[in-house]
Amino acid sequence: MKRMLLLLVPLCLCHSAFAADDLTSRANKLFKPIPTKAPPLKGNPATAAKLELGKKLFFDPRLSSSQLISCNTCHNVGLGGADLQETSTGHGWQKGPRNSPTVFNAVFDAAQFWDGRAKDLQTQAKGPVQAAVEMNSNPELVVKTLKSIPGYAPLFKAAFPRAADPIGFDNMAKAIEVFEATLLTPDSPFDRFLKGDAAALSAREKRGLRIFMDKGCAPCHAGTNVGGADYYPFGVREAPTTEIRPAGDTGRFMVTNTESDRYVFKAPSLRNVAVTQPYFHSGKVWKLRDAVTVMGSAQLGVKLKDGEVEDTVAFLKALTGKQPRLSYPLLPGSSDETPHPQLK
Ligand code: HEC
Ligand code: HEC
Numbered sequence: 001m002k003r004m005l006l007l008l009v010p011l012c013l014c015h016s017a018f019a020a021d022d023l024t025s026r027a028n029k030l031f032k033p034i035p036t037k038a039p040p041l042k043g044n045p046a047t048a049a050k051l052e053l054g055k056k057l058f059f060d061p062r063l064s065s066s067q068l069i070s071c072n073t074c075h076n077v078g079l080g081g082a083d084l085q086e087t088s089t090g091h092g093w094q095k096g097p098r099n100s101p102t103v104f105n106a107v108f109d110a111a112q113f114w115d116g117r118a119k120d121l122q123t124q125a126k127g128p129v130q131a132a133v134e135m136n137s138n139p140e141l142v143v144k145t146l147k148s149i150p151g152y153a154p155l156f157k158a159a160f161p162r163a164a165d166p167i168g169f170d171n172m173a174k175a176i177e178v179f180e181a182t183l184l185t186p187d188s189p190f191d192r193f194l195k196g197d198a199a200a201l202s203a204r205e206k207r208g209l210r211i212f213m214d215k216g217c218a219p220c221h222a223g224t225n226v227g228g229a230d231y232y233p234f235g236v237r238e239a240p241t242t243e244i245r246p247a248g249d250t251g252r253f254m255v256t257n258t259e260s261d262r263y264v265f266k267a268p269s270l271r272n273v274a275v276t277q278p279y280f281h282s283g284k285v286w287k288l289r290d291a292v293t294v295m296g297s298a299q300l301g302v303k304l305k306d307g308e309v310e311d312t313v314a315f316l317k318a319l320t321g322k323q324p325r326l327s328y329p330l331l332p333g334s335s336d337e338t339p340h341p342q343l344k
Helices: 002-030 048-059 121-130 139-148 152-159 169-180 189-194 203-214 288-300 306-317
Strands: 231-233 264-266
Touching (some): 002 189, 002 203, 048 152, 048 169, 121 169, 139 152, 139 169, 152 169, 189 203, 203 306, 288 306
Antiparallel strands (some): 231 264
16 A cells, blocks of 8 residues: 555656646747847847937827827836727827727737738837827928937937938837837746746646637737737627627728728737736727637637636736836927927
């Protein structure tokens, strides 16, 4: 009897170690940890000077015609890179049509915006500046404003030393891209688990991870960002209510004009999803557990049980990484030449 017990104990230990390894290796086939360093950017090598400039521009409300709204207004770096609004409020208190996605880790997404209409962060950054419901400015006004702020001249010169006329709209976007690419959230419990620390996830979070893989969430939400890689119809199996999926926003259809793209959206990254409520492009769902339930019925045609939903939510919470810690940048002062705010 004693001998048998002695034999059994190591066997049991082996078994649980094997089970953990199995989950780790399955997860490592689908997901990748968030790196701690910014990835290289195509055609836009990062330098310390570009980073410093890009950070200032991201926080500078003078990129908007009211001089009140900066990128950080809707992508608040202290609030998970988003704004906690259903849909964003921009120029003149106008409400835009879509929820503001986080800018954290966005550099790892295959394309930008809910409908992927910008191929990278650099192209993306020119959009909100000009959108009437966002910053309501235009390239001429932005360049005029930046040129009127004496402190920006040496910063642009240092960031773009070979340019004859460094202060320009494209260079603004390039600098912002370099800054955004540093807004990463590594070292979440899930990342530590992927790197081999089996104890980084609790039993409940591991159950959630299994559900996420076994029920079929992972095919659409995988890779480094646990999403952000491709587009899918919102409502593969069952159309969500028109409250959650408003009829007027047909997603990628508006970009490609292709019938099969009607109500197709980017499967968003689920990194830091627990701190970037509300959910979906409409921002109509506030509780993560409700978003998971909607995904079950809309994308998979299954009614997830309460316990399954809670376990999945626990796993999703383990995707919250170390948030970037930034010091608020000092912005160079305006001059007599600086255009005045236009509030209308
Ligand atoms: C008024 C609020 C508002 C302001 C200001 C704003 N954004 Fe956005 N941003 C949004 C919304 C809303 C979306 C989603 C729009 C869509 O998908 O059609 C978005 C999307 C993005 C995305 C895409 C993220 C993803 O996962 O697809 C990035 C990156 C981004 N904005 C960066 C910026 C930068 C840089 C600035 C400043 C130049 C800026 N934003 C200013 C509201 C705002
Ligand atoms: C067929 C692809 C697909 C499958 C399967 C899928 N999703 Fe999604 N997911 C999407 C798309 C597309 C969206 C964006 C919908 C929208 O807002 O238009 C989304 C959005 C979400 C959101 C909201 C994120 C945010 O920031 O607003 C969560 C949470 C989510 N999915 C979790 C899950 C879970 C959990 C499962 C499995 C039960 C799952 N998804 C299965 C494609 C999918």
